[in-house]
Amino acid sequence: MNSDSQTIFEKHSFNPASWLPKLDGSEEKALAKLPEESVRKSEPHLPSLSELDVVRHFTNLSQKNFCVDTNFYPLGSCTMKYNPKALDAIAASTAYSQIHPYQDEEDVQGALKILYEMQVVLSEITGMEEFTLQPAAGAHGEFCGLLMAGAYHRFKKNKKTKVLIPDSAHGTNPASAALCGFKVVQIATNAKGHVDVEDLKRKLDGDVACLMMTNPNTLGIFEEDILEIASRVHKAGGLLYYDGANMNALVGICRPGDMGFDIVHLNLHKTFAVPHGSGGPGSGPVGVKKELIPFLPFPRILKKGQKFSYEKNAPHSIGKLRSFYGNFGAIIRSYAYIKALGDEGLKGVSENAILNANYLKARLKDIFDVPYNGFCMHEFVMSAKKQKAKGVKALDIAKRLLDFGVYAPTIYFPLIVEEALMVEPTETESKETLDRFVEILVEIDKEINENPQKVLGAPHTTPVSRIDEVTAARQPNLRFKS
Ligand SMILES: *Cc1c(COP(=O)(O)O)cnc(C)c1O
Numbered sequence: 001m002n003s004d005s006q007t008i009f010e011k012h013s014f015n016p017a018s019w020l021p022k023l024d025g026s027e028e029k030a031l032a033k034l035p036e037e038s039v040r041k042s043e044p045h046l047p048s049l050s051e052l053d054v055v056r057h058f059t060n061l062s063q064k065n066f067c068v069d070t071n072f073y074p075l076g077s078c079t080m081k082y083n084p085k086a087l088d089a090i091a092a093s094t095a096y097s098q099i100h101p102y103q104d105e106e107d108v109q110g111a112l113k114i115l116y117e118m119q120v121v122l123s124e125i126t127g128m129e130e131f132t133l134q135p136a137a138g139a140h141g142e143f144c145g146l147l148m149a150g151a152y153h154r155f156k157k158n159k160k161t162k163v164l165i166p167d168s169a170h171g172t173n174p175a176s177a178a179l180c181g182f183k184v185v186q187i188a189t190n191a192k193g194h195v196d197v198e199d200l201k202r203k204l205d206g207d208v209a210c211l212m213m214t215n216p217n218t219l220g221i222f223e224e225d226i227l228e229i230a231s232r233v234h235k236a237g238g239l240l241y242y243d244g245a246n247m248n249a250l251v252g253i254c255r256p257g258d259m260g261f262d263i264v265h266l267n268l269h270k271t272f273a274v275p276h277g278s279g280g281p282g283s284g285p286v287g288v289k290k291e292l293i294p295f296l297p298f299p300r301i302l303k304k305g306q307k308f309s310y311e312k313n314a315p316h317s318i319g320k321l322r323s324f325y326g327n328f329g330a331i332i333r334s335y336a337y338i339k340a341l342g343d344e345g346l347k348g349v350s351e352n353a354i355l356n357a358n359y360l361k362a363r364l365k366d367i368f369d370v371p372y373n374g375f376c377m378h379e380f381v382m383s384a385k386k387q388k389a390k391g392v393k394a395l396d397i398a399k400r401l402l403d404f405g406v407y408a409p410t411i412y413f414p415l416i417v418e419e420a421l422m423v424e425p426t427e428t429e430s431k432e433t434l435d436r437f438v439e440i441l442v443e444i445d446k447e448i449n450e451n452p453q454k455v456l457g458a459p460h461t462t463p464v465s466r467i468d469e470v471t472a473a474r475q476p477n478l479r480f481k482s
Helices: 003-010 026-034 051-063 087-092 107-127 138-155 172-179 197-203 228-235 290-295 328-364 395-404 431-450 450-457 471-476
Strands: 128-130 162-166 183-187 206-214 238-243 263-266 287-288 300-303 307-310 381-384 420-423
Touching: 003 138, 087 328, 107 128, 107 162, 107 263, 107 300, 107 328, 138 172, 138 206, 138 238, 138 263, 138 287, 138 290, 162 172, 172 183, 172 206, 183 197, 197 228, 206 228, 228 238, 263 420, 287 290, 307 471, 328 381, 328 420, 328 431, 395 420, 395 450
Parallel strands: 162 183, 162 206, 206 238, 238 263
Antiparallel strands: 128 287, 263 287, 300 307, 381 420
């Protein structure tokens, strides 16, 4: 820093050094208090660069990333919709970003009011009685929900050891159930892509604590037998858990609570417009029916008269799942999104998500095999088995799409579809973008017939080409090499 800029900082009383307490004694004395190995022996090798060099470096780095803001991102099950920038601006407002969770309840009534209203709004959207906003993601919500299911059954002195999960489920479902000490029992999918009720009947007994379901399921198909399934599970003394990752197909149209689900998680970062990818921060609120309220994580936000406060006492609660009340910034974004869209807007989101998926499916079904080819909800699963017979796999097609500037669909999931390509266009994409996606896939299919090497060697134009994903996962080398 040269002397001129120091004067400017001082003139505007922006002198961070003045915020710190004065050193008590000399620097040597302070250093002497540190353990020997923590004291630096030589000056650090900090790069000396101009602002322009730094801006170019980070701008170039950012352009090596793929994001919804630059290109189409049809990653099935992940709902990579466009997230309006206004939501970021609202969350960044000092009213929300400059408050502290340790502030007195009296000082943050506005923030507590938003959290409380969010609990109410999410209950209304899902048909549940109460919500917790603590879980930080969908998987965390599953963990929370299954801990509550366990606590509920222990309280009722029910001996329950098993959790039933369809074979189309996301991997986090069995992982969460196992983490909570349950034995996982798999339920088959029938030829229509629904949970096989016959198989469910065979496996449903008095030991079942819970059935976990995703509806629409990961094939993008609505589980039409849900009312019968719910009634059977309840009769056997079990609970129903709703994995809400696919809620983008249902908001404003129907509610898991009305279908008979007792515990619901939502992924705010999928359905309610919180930017995601690369690991967070997300938000996975969990809603419950009345009989499970006592087991919700502690503390809930309560309203008494016009005052909002943290719950002080909850003897049956499963406890705290996360610091304070969850990822506040994510909750603010979703709250603003829900308020801005209103009832009709939210319904429009789901209707357009469903329309876009059905349009794409209709246009792609002659190129790819679509094993469950009925009406789909917000996503559908194609199979590249015809292409595999010619030596090109779903993975190769996914990699080739990157050369055309399109993100790859989810591949090899759900596990029950051979060479699966799971496409979720979301409601925010235009017909032009969807048509371009079809044209690109038509072109790739032509390449498979005429010049398969082009697809097998893809991607050709990205900063890194085909990587050895297994080695990258097992022995990650995180050092940047130019
Ligand atoms: C994304 C997803 C999850 C897990 O949610 P996270 O927020 O990523 O933890 C669970 N189930 C399904 C069907 C999903 O798509």
